Amino acid sequence: MNDFVPDASVRSRDRILDLLLKSEEPVGVQAVSTALGVSRNAAHQHIMALEREGLIERSAAIRTRGRPSQGYRLSAAGKATFPRQYALLARQMLEELARHLGPEELRTTLQRIGRSLADSLRAEVGDDPDDNIRRIAALMRELGYESRAVDGDGGREIEAHNCVFHDLAMADQTICEVDLALLGSLSGRPVVHRRCMARGERSCRFAFAPPKS
Numbered sequence: 001m002n003d004f005v006p007d008a009s010v011r012s013r014d015r016i017l018d019l020l021l022k023s024e025e026p027v028g029v030q031a032v033s034t035a036l037g038v039s040r041n042a043a044h045q046h047i048m049a050l051e052r053e054g055l056i057e058r059s060a061a062i063r064t065r066g067r068p069s070q071g072y073r074l075s076a077a078g079k080a081t082f083p084r085q086y087a088l089l090a091r092q093m094l095e096e097l098a099r100h101l102g103p104e105e106l107r108t109t110l111q112r113i114g115r116s117l118a119d120s121l122r123a124e125v126g127d128d129p130d131d132n133i134r135r136i137a138a139l140m141r142e143l144g145y146e147s148r149a150v151d152g153d154g155g156r157e158i159e160a161h162n163c164v165f166h167d168l169a170m171a172d173q174t175i176c177e178v179d180l181a182l183l184g185s186l187s188g189r190p191v192v193h194r195r196c197m198a199r200g201e202r203s204c205r206f207a208f209a210p211p212k213s
Helices: 008-022 031-038 041-054 084-100 105-123 133-143 166-171 173-187
Strands: 056-057 071-076 149-151 157-161 191-195 206-210
Touching: 008 031, 008 041, 008 056, 008 071, 031 041, 031 084, 031 206, 041 056, 056 157, 084 105, 084 166, 105 173, 133 173, 149 206, 166 173, 173 191, 173 206
Parallel strands: none
Antiparallel strands: 056 071, 149 157, 157 206, 191 206
8 A cells, every 4th residue: 555645736835834843933935935945936825725725815015135025924714723732731721620629619610601701702693583593603613613503302503513513521521610601691591501512412402491581
């Protein structure tokens, strides 16, 4: 079996991103051309492709002996392509909280975190009780969940086939309080955690009480 070898365009893309990551100043086409050992035209094409993908953005012009040259830097999306140990850090933070708080205090703290997150997102949900479950499911997708609004026995529910807290939940299901507080605060309704992947079920599913009349 042949080992997978990235094609030249992928290698060039990664080298440009790495170059911009490590550079303290904006990087121009000529610097990319020199670093990759390719023509200015080829370097320019790579840069334009990365800009279209939203991985790099235009920055301050670079002074040269001739006309100033356009400089580029990593965008927030470009920086996010580099590995980050969020799960490890989050687990350590949760374990540290658990050491200093009792079970009920930990639960209350996680609920406060969920409600605080909801406060920052509330404007994106709207006030229509007939539509806000769908909007909440869409908002959860933006947060990294594979979620959708589905029909349940008692009305609309949200089903998620992944969880941004999955590793933490497998170790301690108390972290699910963040999701429950977030959904309850955004919807303005009590939430029932009907299914949970941390309990061995195939998805997480959240049911909502009917809106108050």
